[in-house]
Amino acid sequence: MSITLQLPLVLRLTDEQFEQLAAANRELQLELTTKGDLIIMPPTGGETGDRNFELAGQFWLWNRQNLLGKAFDSSTGFRLPNGATRSPDVSWVKMERWNSLTQAQRKKFLPLCPDFVIELLSETDELADTQVKMQEYLDNGLQLGWLINPSTQQVEIYRAGQEVEVLASPPTLSGEDVLPGFVLDLQPIFA
Numbered sequence: 482m483s484i485t486l487q488l489p490l491v492l493r494l495t496d497e498q499f500e501q502l503a504a505a506n507r508e509l510q511l512e513l514t515t516k517g518d519l520i521i522m523p524p525t526g527g528e529t530g531d532r533n534f535e536l537a538g539q540f541w542l543w544n545r546q547n548l549l550g551k552a553f554d555s556s557t558g559f560r561l562p563n564g565a566t567r568s569p570d571v572s573w574v575k576m577e578r579w580n581s582l583t584q585a586q587r588k589k590f591l592p593l594c595p596d597f598v599i600e601l602l603s604e605t606d607e608l609a610d611t612q613v614k615m616q617e618y619l620d621n622g623l624q625l626g627w628l629i630n631p632s633t634q635q636v637e638i639y640r641a642g643q644e645v646e647v648l649a650s651p652p653t654l655s656g657e658d659v660l661p662g663f664v665l666d667l668q669p670i671f672a
Contacts, residue, residue, distance in 0.1 A: 483605065484521045485514075493517040499566060500589060503558065510555070513566040515617075529603040532631060535669045536571050536599055543656075543663040550575045550596065558590035561621040566590055567614065569598035573660070594621035597659055601670075602630040615639050625659040634671045 488494070494502065494513065503511045512520040525533065537554055544552040553572045560566050572595035579587075586592055598618055600611050608630065615628050619639050626639035634650040640657075648654075650671065656663030 483610070485518050487518050494519070496560065496590070510568060512568055515561075515563045515565040525603050525605070529601065532601055532670050533570055536601060536665070539665055540571050540573070540599070540663070543660070544573065547662065548576070549661070551579045553595070559595060560590045560592045561594050561617065563617070563621055565617060567617070569595060569618070570601045571599040573597040594618060594623055596624045597656070598623060598626045600626070600628050602628065602632070612637070625657060627654055627665075629667070629670060631670055636667070
């Protein structure tokens with residue numbers, strides 16, 4: 482279960498202070514909400530780590546073959562337009578958006594919302610909290626997102642301008658127009 486520290490206004494972190502805190506505590510997965518609350522997430526267990534690696538591997542291979550954007554792991558921070566800093570399990574940014582960033586911007590938390598994200602629900606994650614995070618991505622410019630719950634074999638698909646679609650035990654997921662040709666095999670995730 483993650484821990485949320487509600488910081489009083491006088492202790493709110495600036496962007497630079499949060500980056501320094503995260504750099505000094507690399508063993509912790511930290512996020513910052515739009516209200517300035519600090520979220521500390523515990524390390525994952527073995528099954529979740531294996532699933533995350535499987536997701537990243539399948540996505541990396543597609544991205545390497547297609548070269549349409551830049552892919553990122555769960556250690557990458559994104560400074561969303563609403564001021565929150567989030568780190569999706571898997572994320573991707575279209576190449577033209579990546580190319581519009583300066584070298585300095587690329588070295589820090591990226592000042593944009595990814596075009597695509599995957600959030601994998603682990604044993605320590607709360608479904609409702611992760612659903613709020615997925616909606617936050619949508620509100621900040623996300624085009625396509627998948628919330629995968631291995632324990633129920635349920636997937637929630639988040640698309641810009643559409644209602645959330647819920648699928649029960651799908652064998653695969655399509656990257657649709659956002660990720661042309663990408664098909665995620667869910668068999669190893671649900672095994």
